[in-house]
Amino acid sequence: MTAPEADGLVSAYAAPEESDAEATLRPKRLSEFIAQHRVREQLELLLHGAMRRGSPPDHILLSGSPGLGKTTLAMIVSAELGVGLRLTSGPAIERSGDLAAILTSLSHGDVLFIDEIHRMARPAEELLYSAMEDFRVDVVVGKGPGATAIPLDVEPFTLVGATTRAGLLTGPMRDRFGFVGHLDFYEPAELEVLLHRSARILGVQVTPEGATEIAGRSRGTPRIANRLLRRVRDFAEVRADGVVDATVAKAALRVYDVDDLGLDRLDRAVLVALVDSFGGGPVGLSTLAVAVGEQPDTVEEVCEPFLVRAGLLARTPRGRVATAGAWRHLGRKPPATVSSGPAAPDLFSSEP
Template sequence: MDRTNTQLTPELETGERTAETSLRPRKLSEFIGQPKIKENLAVFLEAARGRGEPMDHLLLYGPPGLGKTTIAHIVAEEMGVEIHVTSGPAIERAGDLVGILTNIESGAVLFIDEIHRLGRSVEEILYPAMEDYKVDILIGKGPAARSIRLDLPPITVIGATTRQGLLTGPLRDRFGIVTHFPFYDEQALFEIVCRSAAILGMVVESDGAHEIARRSRGTPRIANRLLRRVRDFAQVAGKAAIDDGIAESALAQLEVDETGLDRVDRLLLETIILKFEGGPVGIETLAAATGEDAGTIEDVYEPYLMQQGFLQRTPRGRCVTSRAYLHMGLTPPQKRRERGLFEEDDPKNG
């Protein structure tokens, strides 16, 4: 069933975004990977439909590109309701959120991307809306000001974030379902590449699909992007199908190595090794040394580097591992080989 997707905040519609949307599964049965998430969601959706109620509020967190937005759209589709899409940075004032909440239909899904970036005054409007389906509006100014409480239709709020730790406790506690998205394994990415290729009308041989999946950083969005770029190289080279040969040469041209590291990943590792003797180094110092944004390093690059064992966060800062030295073609210092740097992460570390 084709449900309305209302974009509440303006967003540039690029060719890449259009392609990404066309590849997005619309039903839970079409969603590849994340079996535990799918199993649990199937239960929550069936139970909500059986009661004739909106599904409980849902918080999705994890690195970018793992399917949080897709799941939000699937929930709306499976419940047979509309989805209204906005983001934390776009809701600048409490009045903006009030306008959204008072114009939303009963049972609908309100999807707030980057929900950790909501302002405190906006959050305070969201609390009673999520808990009691009510919103407080302040009428007038000064001593004559008075508060009016309006009833809202029951809805499902779905929040997505890459930084769950930045959510305030009161906001996090109002989500009845909290779901973490881990990275995907190679087999799931292989299936995603094959599905996307079929939708795009491409011929991809099994070894070519595996090569793309292997270098996709455990991330479907990256797998789909690399697939489209490899298609470009195959087309220009006059190849009718994508095999491992064209995939390897195209990905090498794109500077994506056999473990999925790209130029920026290698720059980060190289900077820590050569400029800071392997670390530790703080995030702001690392950002200044590489010219990359600190938030981008934390959200986009660090999760995969840590998951693959190239980087560790310690109470004193970021440190590379012996594996990072070897991957960069360097010999780990003796002291690093001996101690291993098995220190716990400290979220207070900059």
């Protein structure tokens, strides 16, 4: 899967070189975590109940789009419990032995965070079942008739799994989580609060109007909001007086090709290809990806979620379709065959 490697400025996937900057801005406690009030309250009850009983809390599954705070919440769970944290990802666990090595190295009560857990290899996933339920793993030694299963005890731990594609999780895996929380996109007002907090940490002077301008183009995603803030800060320090107001924010985001809706170069390329090359669609995902010079996974996971939510693109059984809003956003007049009403529903059907 190539989505995390997309180079779009406003992609909600974290680039490796930005890890340090993002770590600085992460809240460390539930009380510092902005928005997601329902999930935050539920987690608070889960953790405090477990601490009163003196036992590790139930396993936790967090779902939602990239950049909404799943990794941050896993770190907060570890901090609130006062235990160790191990970080890994589904694609990194290729063999059951890889997972067994991680599990047997955990201390009592530790938190194990597995990002993109739906991409874990099936043998490793099956090994995880017994570890989650019975805190035991069976390591198979040898092959064929002479193979032997050696049971190994695992210290009681809490698994925090994160996924952007909850529908791809198997039933047995989902059933083993005691708590399932879904993270929603942030409202602009919530992003403004987050931006002022991040500005204080970064030492950036941001006016309320400047924060409003950045929040409105952040696609409801904290990671994107913080990323845009850092880019606007660069612009303000080099080409202005260092203060991020509405005028500076607009000028900076224009330089970085982020338009009024938060669309970047790749988003607009998808819409232009749909409208100009394919007459608004329908067109298959693979064909659309070739037209914009990107991998299908990148288009599907980086671009489409926001374009669908913004009412600019619809996924139909026949393929991707540009809505009337997409035509108008590009400055084109939508043809009579395109409905001027609400965007078509998001139909997650297989591509023809």
